[in-house]
Amino acid sequence: MEKSSSGSFKVMAGEALATCSAACPVHTDTREYVARVSRGDYEGALDILLEVNPFPSVCGRICHHPCESRCRRTGIDEAVSLRMIKRFIVENTRAYRIARRKKAMRVKSDKAAAIIGAGPSGLTAAMDLALRGYRVKVYEKDTKLGGMLAHAIPRYRLPPDALAQDIEDILATGIEVHMGCSVGVDISFEQLKKENDAILIAVGLAESHSLPIPGTGSQGVFLGVTFLWDVANGLCPQLGKRTLVIGGGNVAIDIARAAKRLGPEKVYLACLESREEMPAWKWEIAEAEEEGIEILNSWGPKAILEKEGAVAGIEFRRCGSVFDAQRRFSPTYDESVTNTVEVDSVIVGIGQKANLDFLIGSPVSVNGARLTCDRESMATSEPGVFACGEVMTGPGSAIQAVGTGHEAARVIAHYLETGKILKLANKKVIDIGELPAATAAEARRFDRVCVDLTAPAERVKDFSPIEPVYTEEEALSESRRCLACATGAHLQFPNHCAGCLTCMRICPFGVAQVRRTAFMPVQQCQTCGLCAAECPAFAIDVLRFPTGAMKKAMVDSVAGLDLEKVARPFLISYCCVNGTTSRKYLKDQSAEEIMESGVLRVLVPCVGRLSVADLVSPFELGADKVAVVSCPEDGCFYPRVEDWLSRRINRTQKYLDEIGVGKDKLQLFRMEGSGDESWARIWAGFRAVNIETAVGK
């Protein structure tokens, strides 16, 4: 592995990604941002997010988090709540995010690119191209930036302010934006072609599909995207008392939940699919039902019934199956089973399509409602014209759109420099695979930190956000559930390894093995660090929170002190980082603070990682006493660590007697409650004990 500029571990070609990162369309370095949160470095965590994703604020709210779906912790209990951690990061680093913004990029090239559409894909590509020094103009027909994020996703899930944080950051790169400028209406495609060296079509799927059934022209029938646009723009479409939404996907659920907030007494959602087949996320369906939305499964709309030109109801026929044997959409109906629902409004949310009218008369080839586009090179039929986002991929997710935006910028830059098409290598992502069941069986379970959404009766009253952000304590606690997959132990000095078998014998997960020398399969290692602590050759290190780095930090801290001036007794306290519930003790200590308090704290990911040498060395640095503060009883993430640690402490205490320090100068403490609550008390108590007279434990 190699360290990137921000210090995260970049997995090199041929090396395996953690499953979470592999599942993320932009391969966010999940482990690293979670690790940074766990040690209180929220700003550093934001740096990691922004390396690959200009929309972390949006994703913290609405990402469908494929990372969580593949989190290996599911093999033990439940996935790490990565989206919530992400949201916590973004909401706690606002000032930092503004401060870290680079100045607008200077245009370095005489080449210009136009982007049509300011959705997540178009804006990502625009930003990347601007950062590469090209002149970039974005054309957006709407008066807001963000595409569907701005004018479709309801505010109770994605408040405008959350979107604005990302957009402002992107705009700061110096891209030029023309809002309220619809290509094909306000400016012709031909004109753009003349003015630019490359064009990117990122127009998304802006229109709803309609239904080929009678009655769709009646008053009270709405198309989903238009409906959501009106809602997003505060235009409050007039719905009747009973409203029915057609569609079984996430968009339909959003429509139904938005409709519910506009006041109808009853909102139905009807779809072809059975409950199990519904494409909407399970959690979205559950939340909709909590809000009183009634779901009618396996019904196909037959006709919208009207009375005096207005909707009066809708007639359904039973849908037998939705897909054929090849999993193609091909619904079958049983006409003999019908059902009529009396409603006043119908909203159609059965899918979106692109509006490509602006290309009529241009050489860019369109096939039906689809843009002709080669996925590998993102090129359309016309040289210099490319596409990305949903117009290319079909319906997807925001983060997927972002991913295609990055790719589009790469192919366009290549085109601008060489005049040639770049075929993106069809890179196969290698991940580390599932957590082996045998390892999972040894791991301890820790409950996922869940938040309570606003009560359903409250939340349907308006469009206020319904999900609270993690508190600091919750975020820290959840971040520590990450298994830090594939950043565990490794044989750092293979030629020091004597093949003594200690690592293999001590590993509580049965991971370490010895074949001539030791190796710890990345798929399995749980990063407890016990092997590294016991290795007699100090040949093993742990990638995450390396022991060497911890020692260096301690030595550096002491080097900055005037030992004459340190309040005595000088206590160096090793503490388990997992005990912290805020940044209070995670911050670096100033020399003054240490000298005044007489306490230097050294946070380690698990005090079980401390070797005998680690326990002795603080005395060499000038400590009068050394405290080791472990988790509360049974609080350790790793099995059997407590036992090994207390044996090591015993040995060290005997040695301290031999070398004239005295065994009682080293003590093991168990914290009660959190570190924030108990450490100070432990330190004060231990410092106050007069060791000369103290009786050994």
Added chain:
Amino acid sequence: MIVADPKPFLQVKGYLEDFGKILVVGCGTCTTVCLSGGEAEVQILASGLRIAFGKEGRQKTILEDCIQRHCDLEFVTPILSRVEAEGVDAVVSLACGVGVNFLADRLGNVPIYPGLNTTFYGANAQQGLWTEMCAGCGSCIVAHTGGICPVARCSKHLLNGPCGGSEKGKCEVDPKNIECVWQLIYDRLKRLGRLDDLRNLLPPKDWSTASDGGVRRSAREQLYDVK
């Protein structure tokens, strides 16, 4: 494997009172495996020396090193160079006695001290426990004793045992920890269906192949001209 135990700290410290610059050298083979003389123990001893001398207000420079084996010239040469280049006053070795001797022969006027007590040729009976298995007598007799060595594993080195101190399979010298090897030999021969072998008493052993015959050498003709 050669097994060795740490010497009492104060004994080691005692050797070093008069020296200013001390090099602690670990060994990366046997004593690393028996957890008494590897990289980790070097750090622990060096740290302890610094602390202990520091407490007496005596500033000494304690250097650390660890080599793959003490018993080969190519591996020890860098240590010899380091001692010379850095003006080391004394060396403490955490190798077995072999290593200490091998270095002593080459260290010129720089003294070397053992940090360990070399104990025996043994095996890892359990995690963290080693037991004696062979005495290096130079003419192996275990063909007659089911592969189990009475020379090394009998407290009295009896060639024809057991003695009267064998009780319930334990040796009277330390019944908690030492098994009577003659019980082990008996049980093993029984399992092999060769109990009758015990009727052939072993003749008195010729100890000239052991250290009684003078300092031993072992040569490989294909690499060394035997004189």
